[in-house]
Amino acid sequence: MSAKSSAAIKYTGLRLAVFAGCFAVVAVLVQFGILPKGLGDSNFVWVVLLALVLSAPLSFILLRKQRDAMSEQIVDSVDRAKDRLAANRTREDGIA
Numbered sequence: 001m002s003a004k005s006s007a008a009i010k011y012t013g014l015r016l017a018v019f020a021g022c023f024a025v026v027a028v029l030v031q032f033g034i035l036p037k038g039l040g041d042s043n044f045v046w047v048v049l050l051a052l053v054l055s056a057p058l059s060f061i062l063l064r065k066q067r068d069a070m071s072e073q074i075v076d077s078v079d080r081a082k083d084r085l086a087a088n089r090t091r092e093d094g095i096a
Helices: 004-029 041-063 063-096
Strands: none
Touching: 004 041, 004 063, 041 063
């Protein structure tokens, strides 16, 4: 169980790190005028949205190995739960 949670925590942390990196890069580009600042007072929202749009495909590509490891652990956990459920069903059927 701890291996599953650590893989999920690792993936989530790396995903947040990719977003934070994209946020920093976009904020610098907007500050120097390379990217537009948005409309009116929407500068922060604009930077967050651009960072989200950039970080999603980067995370998909860069974190493939971590995502696969996390999904394998989830599949293993679901298989164990199904096996326990099947064992409990047969035990209940044997009593009656």
